[in-house]
Amino acid sequence: MRRRDPKGRLEALQAVVAALAHPARRQILLTVHLRGGSMTAGGIAGRFAHAWPTTTRHMRVLEAAGLLSHERVGRTRVYRIDHSRLDHLKEWLSWFDDAPKRRAKRRR
Amino acid sequence: MRRRDPKGRLEALQAVVAALAHPARRQILLTVHLRGGSMTAGGIAGRFAHAWPTTTRHMRVLEAAGLLSHERVGRTRVYRIDHSRLDHLKEWLSWFDDAPKRRAKRRR
């Protein structure tokens, strides 16, 4: 029930939501996912209007957030999606699922 | 099944995720929610370390994203949460729920 390391979880949530805040990064993630979960850097960059280094940087942000990882294969780098980190966000969102559950704190 | 206005939906998603990208704004939203769904501006601002106008600005961002709305009551303003917009984000996240569903597009 991963309830360990609340500080780390907060940071992870922050990294994830910040990474998703940019449309290009959301699209990168979705593109890789829909194409089977992994793509080369060039395959990704080729699909975007941005200059290649710009897209590379977005990938670095996604990787720093733990949403993407990469592996070198010959002279290409293959990026693989890891959507387990998205659970942090889903978990946060689930606070809003039911009617507000007032906590054990006297109302003022 | 709200499938209308794809452009508007994209913009809404962007506004929502950008609004949630800041920890103070996430906390404002959660605070209002947990306290029953509505609070005065002062009630909110009083709980944060930031200067009051700073928090006010965060509230404006949340309101622009459709996550908060307000109503004037006497000399106070009561903010009310509207978490229906969070569904845009949940919907986007749901792309990643199952194994990648390759679309009707020949693989290369």
Added chain:
DNA sequence: CAAATATTGAGCCGATTGGCTAAATGTCGT
């Protein structure tokens, strides 16, 4: 009406973001 209260608006300012181009790095084929 004047003073107190509740809240926002205006505007400054340093830090971060996200685009770009040019150069560096690493690998493959000849």
Added chain:
DNA sequence: ACGACATTTAGCCAATCGGCTCAATATTTG
């Protein structure tokens, strides 16, 4: 070893962000 290819690193620069302080605007109360 050399040249072509795949990708990243470095660094510039304009725009946005998010803090702040100091007004400005309602609204209630005396």
